Amino acid sequence: MARPLDIVIVGGGIGxxxxxxxxxxxxxxxxxxxxxxxxxxxxxxxxxxxNATRIxxxxxxxxxxxxxVVEPYNCIMRRWQDGSTISTLALHDYHRQTYGAPFWxxxxxxxxxxxxxxxxxxxxxxxxDAKVIDVDFDAGxxxxxxxxxxxxxxxxxxxxxxxxxxxxxxxxxxxxxTGDMAFRVLLDVADLPADDLEFQELASNPQCxxxxxxxxxxxxxxxxxxRQINLVAVAPDDLPIGVIRAPCQVEDVLKIFKDWxxxxxxxxxxxxxxxxxKLHKRPSLDKWCHPSGKFTLLGDAVxxxxxxxxxxxxISLEDAAVLGHILAQRIPLSEAIVxxxxxxRPRTTKIVAAATAQQYWYHLHDGEAxxxxxxxxxxxxxxxxxxxxxxxxTFSPWLYGYDAYKEAEKAVxxxxxxxxxxxxxx
Numbered sequence: 001m002a003r004p005l006d007i008v009i010v011g012g013g014i015g016x017x018x019x020x021x022x023x024x025x026x027x028x029x030x031x032x033x034x035x036x037x038x039x040x041x042x043x044x045x046x047x048x049x050x051n052a053t054r055i056x057x058x059x060x061x062x063x064x065x066x067x068x069v070v071e072p073y074n075c076i077m078r079r080w081q082d083g084s085t086i087s088t089l090a091l092h093d094y095h096r097q098t099y100g101a102p103f104w105x106x107x108x109x110x111x112x113x114x115x116x117x118x119x120x121x122x123x124x125x126x127x128x129d130a131k132v133i134d135v136d137f138d139a140g141x142x143x144x145x146x147x148x149x150x151x152x153x154x155x156x157x158x159x160x161x162x163x164x165x166x167x168x169x170x171x172x173x174x175x176x177x178t179g180d181m182a183f184r185v186l187l188d189v190a191d192l193p194a195d196d197l198e199f200q201e202l203a204s205n206p207q208c209x210x211x212x213x214x215x216x217x218x219x220x221x222x223x224x225x226x227r228q229i230n231l232v233a234v235a236p237d238d239l240p241i242g243v244i245r246a247p248c249q250v251e252d253v254l255k256i257f258k259d260w261x262x263x264x265x266x267x268x269x270x271x272x273x274x275x276x277x278k279l280h281k282r283p284s285l286d287k288w289c290h291p292s293g294k295f296t297l298l299g300d301a302v303x304x305x306x307x308x309x310x311x312x313x314x315i316s317l318e319d320a321a322v323l324g325h326i327l328a329q330r331i332p333l334s335e336a337i338v339x340x341x342x343x344x345r346p347r348t349t350k351i352v353a354a355a356t357a358q359q360y361w362y363h364l365h366d367g368e369a370x371x372x373x374x375x376x377x378x379x380x381x382x383x384x385x386x387x388x389x390x391x392x393x394t395f396s397p398w399l400y401g402y403d404a405y406k407e408a409e410k411a412v413x414x415x416x417x418x419x420x421x422x423x424x425x426x
Contacts, residue, residue: 004028005333008142008152010132011159012039014108015299015316017115017126019158021059022324024122031150032124033142035131035159039116044186045223045230046108047208050099051402052314055321057101058405064114069104070222072208075390077377080213083261087377089391091208099400105208105230107223111313132159135168140294153333155295156323158316161282163301169290173282178306178359180216180279181239183253185231185271186223192270198263202229211264214365217308218257218264231267232307233257234362237278245277281306281356284349288341293334296341298323303348308358309389311351311399319344321404329412343411351399354389361387 005028009016012034020030048056056062077086095103119126131145141151157165166173192199206222218233235256239246253274254265268274281304289296299316323340331339364370377388386392389399 005153005327007154007156008033008150009156009158010142010165012126013160014111014115014313015158015301015320017112017119018317018320019156019298019323020119020124021115021122022320023327024119024124026324026328028327030124032126033130033132033150034126034128037129039112039126039128044108044184045221046106046111046313047221047310048104048106048314050095050101050103050400052317053104054101055317055404059118061114061118065106065110068110068224069106070206070225071102072105072206072221075208076210077388078209078211078261080211080260083211083263086212086374087388105221105223132164135165137290137295138292140292153294156298157301158298160300161304166297166301169297170285175280175282178279178281179237180234180359181237181276182279183233183274183276185268185274187229187267187270189227189229211261212362213260215363217362220267229267239276239278245275247273248276250274279306284352288345289337293337296337303352305352306355306359308362309351309355311355315348315351318404322408325405325408339411343408354395358389
């Protein structure tokens with residue numbers, strides 16, 4: 001590409017800001033359009049394995065967020081009723097040594113702040129209160145609620161699970177309901193009883209702990225250098241059709257988990273108001289790029305995934321890194337985005353499918369299938385097909401050992417883009 005491209009990114013969340021960083025590193029002009037009045041993320045915890053943290057490190061964000069991240073020592077799978085251990089996997093030093101980068105738990109807000117700052121440092125233009133209401137794929141333009149129009153060489157739709165860009169791209173598509181809903185609890189350790197040894201142990205000896213139970217599961221880990229305890233619990237969906245998110249009483253959540261491990265109940269009982277939200281996903285797309293060569297999708301807008309494998313935000317970072325590297329090459333733009341899709345779609349499709357499959361394994365009722373699962377998970381040496389995918393001997397190296405920049409560079413060296421035509425990677 002002989003000149004810097006003008007690129008508009010729709011969405012100022014993790015995917016959009018990551019794309020802005022990667023594309024600015026590639027030398028192109030970037031405008032990020034965020035619908036909200038300011039860049040922020042209310043959410044709570046995120047988990048990043050080596051495939052994602054090596055990207056953040058390459059972008060120089062590790063120095064900014066090290067004071068807020070937590071490196072858990074282990075991932076522990078427990079029985080729902082009494083908290084007895086099913087299986088334990090070493091993280092911390094083991095993850096670094098095995099996959100070449102750390103495993104981090106981080107508050108979503110801290111990551112957004114760091115990404116935002118880095119994008120601005122690199123020269124990205126970020127506009128808030130800039131809600132996109134329409135996309136013209138052939139012209140490569142978007143129209144804002146204000147009536148303003150932005151035209152660019154490339155539009156990148158990175159506007160999340162309920163993406164307007166995707167709705168315009170695939171107007172007949174409907175979300176797929178999973179039958180699950182999730183609850184989130186975020187506790188400040190300073191507000192908890194100082195003499196409670198269980199809370200002290202959780203904060204001072206950080207682990208990533210799962211409870212696997214009938215029709216649901218829960219996960220607890222520590223954020224902000226041990227200053228917060230984050231819990232996400234999943235149970236059968238009881239939200240009305242059309243309602244995505246709603247507050248609920250703590251007592252109602254405790255009823256759902258009334259027979260579960262007392263420690264889990266104690267964590268839930270410390271919260272004042274708990275929000276629940278419907279978990280849904282969208283079908284995979286046959287194509288990510290418009291034939292005009294002026295539009296593509298990225299992150300949750302194209303491959304939203306259930307949180308059961310802790311990879312949603314991480315694969316958005318991967319998308320951004322690959323797209324940025326490919327856009328740095330001297331090949332036609334239409335060819336570049338086809339190559340980006342060809343590199344990313346097989347991997348993200350496999351990860352989304354694996355996360356969906358975890359719903360079955362995590363939610364087994366007590367019985368023969370559950371005992372078989374626990375026996376495989378609890379074996380000293382993992383085997384192929386282990387439901388504990390974090391340690392499965394073929395899947396985990398493929399997932400965590402992935403280096404987005406190296407994979408993109410390898411594709412460039414092999415001339416992957418030359419094998420495609422007509423603007424499609426199918």
